[in-house]
Amino acid sequence: xxxxxxxxxxxxxxxxxxxxxxxxxxxxxxxxxxxxxxxxxxxxxxxxxxxxxxxxxxxxxxxxxxxxxxxxxxxxxxxxxxxxxxxxxxxxxxxxxxxxxxxxxxxxxxxxxxxxxxxxxxxxxxxxxxxxxxxxxxxxxxxxxxxxxxxxxxxxxxxxxxxxxxxxxxxxxxxxxxxxxxxxxxxxxxxxxxxxxxxxxxxxxxxxxxxxxxxxxxxxxxxxxxx
Amino acid sequence: xxxxxxxxxxxxxxxxxxxxxxxxxxxxxxxxxxxxxxxxxxxxxxxxxxxxxxxxxxxxxxxxxxxxxxxxxxxxxxxxxxxxxxxxxxxxxxxxxxxxxxxxxxxxxxxxxxxxxxxxxxxxxxxxxxxxxxxxxxxxxxxxxxxxxxxxxxxxxxxxxxxxxxxxxxxxxxxxxxxxxxxxxxxxxxxxxxxxxxxxxxxxxxxxxxxxxxxxxxxxxxxxxxxxxxxxxxxxxxxxxxxxxxxxxxxxxxxxxxxxxxxxxxxxxxxxxxxxxxxxxxxxxxxxxxxxxxxxxxxxxxxxxxxxxxxxxxxxxxxxxxxxxxxxxxxxxxxxxxxxxxxxxxxxxxxxxxxxxxxxxxxxxxxx
Numbered sequence: 001x002x003x004x005x006x007x008x009x010x011x012x013x014x015x016x017x018x019x020x021x022x023x024x025x026x027x028x029x030x031x032x033x034x035x036x037x038x039x040x041x042x043x044x045x046x047x048x049x050x051x052x053x054x055x056x057x058x059x060x061x062x063x064x065x066x067x068x069x070x071x072x073x074x075x076x077x078x079x080x081x082x083x084x085x086x087x088x089x090x091x092x093x094x095x096x097x098x099x100x101x102x103x104x105x106x107x108x109x110x111x112x113x114x115x116x117x118x119x120x121x122x123x124x125x126x127x128x129x130x131x132x133x134x135x136x137x138x139x140x141x142x143x144x145x146x147x148x149x150x151x152x153x154x155x156x157x158x159x160x161x162x163x164x165x166x167x168x169x170x171x172x173x174x175x176x177x178x179x180x181x182x183x184x185x186x187x188x189x190x191x192x193x194x195x196x197x198x199x200x201x202x203x204x205x206x207x208x209x210x211x212x213x214x215x216x217x218x219x220x221x222x223x224x225x226x227x
Numbered sequence: 228x229x230x231x232x233x234x235x236x237x238x239x240x241x242x243x244x245x246x247x248x249x250x251x252x253x254x255x256x257x258x259x260x261x262x263x264x265x266x267x268x269x270x271x272x273x274x275x276x277x278x279x280x281x282x283x284x285x286x287x288x289x290x291x292x293x294x295x296x297x298x299x300x301x302x303x304x305x306x307x308x309x310x311x312x313x314x315x316x317x318x319x320x321x322x323x324x325x326x327x328x329x330x331x332x333x334x335x336x337x338x339x340x341x342x343x344x345x346x347x348x349x350x351x352x353x354x355x356x357x358x359x360x361x362x363x364x365x366x367x368x369x370x371x372x373x374x375x376x377x378x379x380x381x382x383x384x385x386x387x388x389x390x391x392x393x394x395x396x397x398x399x400x401x402x403x404x405x406x407x408x409x410x411x412x413x414x415x416x417x418x419x420x421x422x423x424x425x426x427x428x429x430x431x432x433x434x435x436x437x438x439x440x441x442x443x444x445x446x447x448x449x450x451x452x453x454x455x456x457x458x459x460x461x462x463x464x465x466x467x468x469x470x471x472x473x474x475x476x477x478x479x480x481x482x483x484x485x486x487x488x489x490x491x492x493x494x495x496x497x498x499x500x501x502x503x504x505x506x507x508x509x510x511x512x513x514x515x516x517x518x519x520x521x522x523x524x525x526x527x528x529x530x531x532x533x534x535x536x537x538x539x540x541x542x543x544x545x546x547x548x549x550x551x552x553x554x555x556x557x558x559x560x561x562x563x564x565x566x567x568x569x570x571x572x573x574x575x576x577x578x579x580x581x582x583x584x585x586x587x588x589x590x591x592x593x594x595x
Contacts, residue, residue, distance in 0.1 A: 046591055050588055050591055053508070053591075055508060055587050055588045056588060079507070079510050079511065080512075081510075082508070082509065082510035083509070083510030083511075084510070086510075088508055088590075088591075090508075090590060091591070094501075094505045094590055096233075096506075097237065097502075098233040098234045098237030098238065099230065103233060107229055107230055107506075108510075110229040111506070111509065111510055111511050112510075139237075167591055
């Protein structure tokens with residue numbers, strides 16, 4: 001199992017009490033599958049992604065990424081795990097304004113201590129895979145919203161992660177462009193054997209998922225059959 | 228510095244603006260350093276050039292600090308120093324400022340009275356002797372271009388120029404090296420009748436002592452207070468006040484540079500905190516991000532300081548040959564530049580430490 005979240009509970013301070021963001025959540029995502037997590041705003045979807053991305057440590061429960069129990073990792077080891085094993089597709093592209101599309105990907109290689117120059121070919125292949133081969137030298141402000149989101153996806157795949165965490169990737173896109181991005185994510189998940197978790201509030205996306213789970217009030221209910 | 232380099236290129240307007248501030252501050256610091264060194268040279272070069280390790284002053288009364296102006300040492304004190312164990316040489320040195328005249332030209336000079344043939348006396352033209360003086364180049368120039376054999380008058384003395392040599396200056400006046408007996412006939416500053424009484428042998432005693440010499444014991448026996456040559460410069464009133472003011476200005480400029488650089492990088496770090504959160508979420512370690520940001524600061528500081536230093540050196544070269552006292556060397560050019568970079572980097576480091584507090588969680592769900 002590439003991603004395993006076992007009985008994870010996460011609470012935040014809320015006035016004099018605590019707000020439960022995740023309530024004994026359990027999730028298993030095998031390699032090469034796309035699991036969609038749907039639910040309304042505030043249901044705990046983003047908290048689940050944050051826990052799976054090792055950005056937040058749950059109060060109790062376990063998170064295992066690529067066979068490594070993240071509870072035992074130091075902050076530096078968690079950073080390394082995010083670099084090497086976890087790809088994050090942000091809700092908004094979150095591209096760095098000073099970098100071209102290709103450099104957004106090469107920055108990931110540099111973070112991992114690999115020489116960016118040697119990996120330029122791989123970056124261009126990934127941009128080609130998301131349909132942006134001719135935009136490699138464009139900066140974010142020269143790209144459309146859909147193109148920026150595709151660079152966001154390519155960047156997440158640059159270091160060949162085993163887990164891909166996708167946060168509402170179509171929220172800033174129209175329906176047609178959103179559908180294209182989701183088709184791309186589903187295809188890349190199978191092609192590159194990533195364990196992909198897609199968080200969304202839009203149920204029209206579920207047809208691309210291998211499995212679907214519903215999040216409500218911090219609890220993950222029984223997986224629904226794929227739409 | 229993958230991201231930092233590209234930030235420098237992308238935000239070149241902002242960095243150029245900040246860099247130009249660094250250029251201007253460096254230019255100012257460079258010019259001020261050269262001027263400070265030039266003025267210091269005109270104040271103390273005759274003292275720093277003495278073949279001595281220490282200067283013995285007459286012990287001042289009470290808790291007063293020693294002063295070249297007030298010090299008057301006796302021949303007895305000199306003999307005590309000459310015979311003190313561990314002292315290689317001890318020679319009386321008389322210093323007073325006087326007006327010299329040659330024809331219709333007059334100039335303020337510092338008369339340094341030394342023993343003819345002694346270690347303090349310049350060797351040029353046989354050195355100073357009874358009725359003969361050695362002029363520094365500036366003294367000769369200010370007196371109308373005197374040369375060896377020319378005549379001049381200092382106070383009641385009619386003197387012959389033995390030679391023109393050296394650039395020694397004291398308290399912004401050129402030095403005239405004279406026989407100590409002639410100097411004594413001029414009288415000590417402010418004393419009037421000391422020469423007649425014979426009580427004053429000289430102003431100070433130039434002492435060349437070994438490391439093991441018991442200076443305190445000699446001071447007690449001679450009634451003197453001894454300082455190293457470097458410390459003794461503080462006993463030149465004009466040097467202490469002038470140098471203190473200029474060094475204070477230089478210090479403020481260094482502080483301003485560090486503060487301005489720190490302020491710029493504080494704003495810059497706040498502006499890019501979103502980028503930092505994204506990079507952290509993607510796996511960038513905090514040390515990586517700190518190195519990246521500090522490297523960016525050092526590059527900007529190095530470029531700005533380099534250009535400012537080049538401009539200061541160029542302007543310094545232009546003015547140092549004229550009347551402006553200006554020293555252009557590694558100490559006045561490279562040292563201030565290095566201090567600017569170090570202090571600027573320190574200011575930047577204090578500013579970019581807020582990178583450690585950026586929460587990568589903010590990258591999830593943020594709109595950028």
